[in-house]
Amino acid sequence: MANLLNNLIMTRILAAITLLLSIVLTILVTILCSVPIIIAGIVKLLLPIPFVWRKVSVFCNFMMFCWCEGLALLLHLNPWLKWDVEGxxxxxxxxxxxxxxxHYSWADIVVLCVLFRKHIPMNKYFLKQQLAWVPFIGLACWALDMPFMKRYSRSYLLRHPEQRGKDVETTRRSCEKFRAHPTTIVNFVEGSRFTDEKHLQTRSPYKNLLPPKAAGIAMTLNVLGSQFDKLLNVTLCYPENSRHPFYDMLSGKLTRIVVRVNLEPIQEELHGDYINDKGFKRRFQRWLNTLWVQKDELIEEIKTSNKNAGH
Structure with a gap:
């Protein structure tokens, strides 16, 4: 009994030390990579010249790649972590x-950055417009050409009908810059991280997912049209650390990351006016909901196989 108690205490002490070291190292890596990006953002702000902007974008993408490499190294220090990746x-x-x-956790962003850093163009994440005004962070995201989205609620548009379509225009301006060079645009279409509380609040018809929001990707496809070569339908799962994967990642307790990547063709019928064409809107939502049904079944299958393997 005493040995068991001692082992438990030692495990918790090691987890606490690992957590502290991981946080410190992650902050250091982030500072080393973000400070040059912020400086480049100031240069971009002061010199609104296309040639300068292109050079700044290349430099910032390189620094983001360095950040991904640093995170990959930190994850590699966890000897118990296993990657299960297909596609x-x-x-x-x-x-x-x-x-x-x-979208389960903040860990998702780390996983996507680390996993795809050598396979596809650097990820660009859709961000809320309000983030653009956050000191340093907003400037860094702007320097990295992250697309900002301005969303209006239905109730707001009823009170201010003159704003209708402005969110589409904001998305259009954010995406136009990506025509010039290969890009990966990432959209967590559930809109927020999955929790049991949100699952109940949204009355989700899925076991493991929140209902998808179609407007963002519909607008992106409408703006860039046939520019995209493929749709990357990515399914993430942490079958052994489903409750707190980001904390477990930092504390060295993350044991398995499962990623399934499906390359989906982008059919011509997926390009249309989501705002004004009700028929297209229904078809697009039906297509996305079908993908989400398949994703939910896949996650359930992964969780079931993991439970069976544990017995």
């Missing part, structure tokens, strides 16, 4: 991709 074949850094993914 990376056929990816190319010279292509344009729209990547959609389910």
């Amino acid at each position: 990376l074949e056929g990816l190319n850094k010279k292509n344009w991709y729209l990547l959609i993914c389910n």
